[in-house]
Amino acid sequence: MKGLFLPPVRNLTITVLYMVVVFILSTAGYVHAGWSLEDALYMVVLTIYTVGYEEVRPIVTPGLRDFTMVVIVLGCTGMLFLTSSLVQFITINQLQQVFGTRRMQSQIDKLKDHVIVCGFGRIGQMLAVELKAGGAQFMILERSDKRAEEARNLGYLTVQADATDEGALKTAGIDRARALATVLPDDAANVFITLSARSLNRSLEIIARGEVPSTERKLRQAGADKVVLPTHIGAERIAEMILYPGAESLVRGSDKTRDVDRALATLGLQMEVMVAAEDGPLIGRTIADIEKQANGAFLVVQLKQKSGETRKIPAGDQLVEAGDGLVCVFREGLAGFTAAPA
Numbered sequence: 001m002k003g004l005f006l007p008p009v010r011n012l013t014i015t016v017l018y019m020v021v022v023f024i025l026s027t028a029g030y031v032h033a034g035w036s037l038e039d040a041l042y043m044v045v046l047t048i049y050t051v052g053y054e055e056v057r058p059i060v061t062p063g064l065r066d067f068t069m070v071v072i073v074l075g076c077t078g079m080l081f082l083t084s085s086l087v088q089f090i091t092i093n094q095l096q097q098v099f100g101t102r103r104m105q106s107q108i109d110k111l112k113d114h115v116i117v118c119g120f121g122r123i124g125q126m127l128a129v130e131l132k133a134g135g136a137q138f139m140i141l142e143r144s145d146k147r148a149e150e151a152r153n154l155g156y157l158t159v160q161a162d163a164t165d166e167g168a169l170k171t172a173g174i175d176r177a178r179a180l181a182t183v184l185p186d187d188a189a190n191v192f193i194t195l196s197a198r199s200l201n202r203s204l205e206i207i208a209r210g211e212v213p214s215t216e217r218k219l220r221q222a223g224a225d226k227v228v229l230p231t232h233i234g235a236e237r238i239a240e241m242i243l244y245p246g247a248e249s250l251v252r253g254s255d256k257t258r259d260v261d262r263a264l265a266t267l268g269l270q271m272e273v274m275v276a277a278e279d280g281p282l283i284g285r286t287i288a289d290i291e292k293q294a295n296g297a298f299l300v301v302q303l304k305q306k307s308g309e310t311r312k313i314p315a316g317d318q319l320v321e322a323g324d325g326l327v328c329v330f331r332e333g334l335a336g337f338t339a340a341p342a
Contacts, residue, residue: 012085019078023048026071033064048075108139108157112176115139118163118193119184120147123209123230127181128156141172164192169200179205183228187215191222198223271301271329278322288316290326302327 023044030040035057043056047068059065115131115138117124124140128151131138139157142148148160161168163182174180174197182193190208197206208224210216216227276282282290287300303314306323320326 008085008089012082012089015078015082015085019048019075019082022071022074022078026075029067029071033061033067044071044075047071048079050076050079108159108171108173111137111139111157111173113137113178114173114176116141116169116172116174116177116180116197118180118182118190120144120151120158121183121185123183127183128154132156139172141168164189164196166196166200169193169196174200174204177201177204179207181207181209183209185209185211187211187218191215191218194219194222194224271327273304274298274326274328276320276322276324276326280322282320282324282326283322285320286316287314287318287320290320291316298328298330300326300328 026044026047027037027040030043031037035043039056045051046053046056048071050072059068115136117127117131117138118141120128120140120142124142128138128140139159140148140151141159141161141163142151143160143162145160148158151158159168159171161171163169163184180193180197182190182197184190184193187210190210194206194208197204205226206224207226207228208219208222210219210227210229213229216229219227274282285293287303291299300314301312303311303318303320304325304327305311306321311318
């Protein structure tokens with residue numbers, strides 16, 4: 001009886017091994033008695049499974065009868081334990097799944113002012129890491145069994161459901177959420193999720209991913225507050241690395257700058273590189289004039305000149321020339337601002 005109280009997987013493993021040993025030894029015993037391997041296997045299966053059609057061969061000797069009785073006792077007992085182990089294993093796993101789902105849903109129901117992340121692909125996974133590091137409350141909506149399980153294993157609140165379904169968004173507590181990020185690699189799905197989310201919560205901040213530039217307009221029309229184009233951002237970052245390696249390393253990359261990014265984010269700020277394009281509105285103007293014209297939208301904290309010279313906290317009367325890179329601290333949501341000509 002003690003074996004019944006072992007962990008389900010261990011209990012099942014031990015029982016299966018026991019049955020394998022009984023099966024092999026029983027078959028070997030009949031073969032040793034002069035039976036063919038085929039007849040021995042057939043006899044053992046009939047005996048262990050208690051089918052009892054008829055004896056394959058006459059069992060006339062006392063030794064073979066005793067051996068057969070031992071096979072019956074050990075085989076039938078093993079089958080009882082194997083059946084009970086399977087039932088235990090299946091039942092406990094189902095109960096764990098049910099109670100685990102209920103417990104997770106209970107935790108989600110308690111969330112307020114949280115973030116809903118739709119999709120746990122490459123970008124969704126990186127987003128979850130950053131949100132966790134920033135101490136934000138969030139939950140994942142993921143349709144894939146495998147990815148949903150990965151999210152749960154990482155300790156994230158996860159609902160396995162299709163985010164394009166309004167019922168899934170309601171389950172995620174969209175009426176109580178402060179933000180939703182839909183980062184699926186499918187523009188049509190992101191547009192649909194944005195439409196549904198906006199209709200369910202008018203005050204929700206929606207950040208949507210777009211694969212092609214033409215999708216940005218559709219996402220904004222659907223109700224997205226911000227649109228992220230990963231390929232566009234990737235191209236910008238590569239350009240920054242090539243043109244302004246010193247400035248790029250200041251903006252992002254190391255653990256220290258990630259900490260700075262998070263600290264700025266808590267203040268509603270973010271850091272970006274702004275390039276002074278030839279014939280652009282920044283050319284020939286001073287840093288002070290540019291900041292004044294921006295009306296507080298950003299501050300210039302570093303100037304990476306085309307000549308290669310770097311000026312930290314550049315003087316207000318410093319002139320900007322074509323090809324210069326300005327490392328600016330923006331108010332969140334205003335990155336990409338370009339100063340208008342005076």
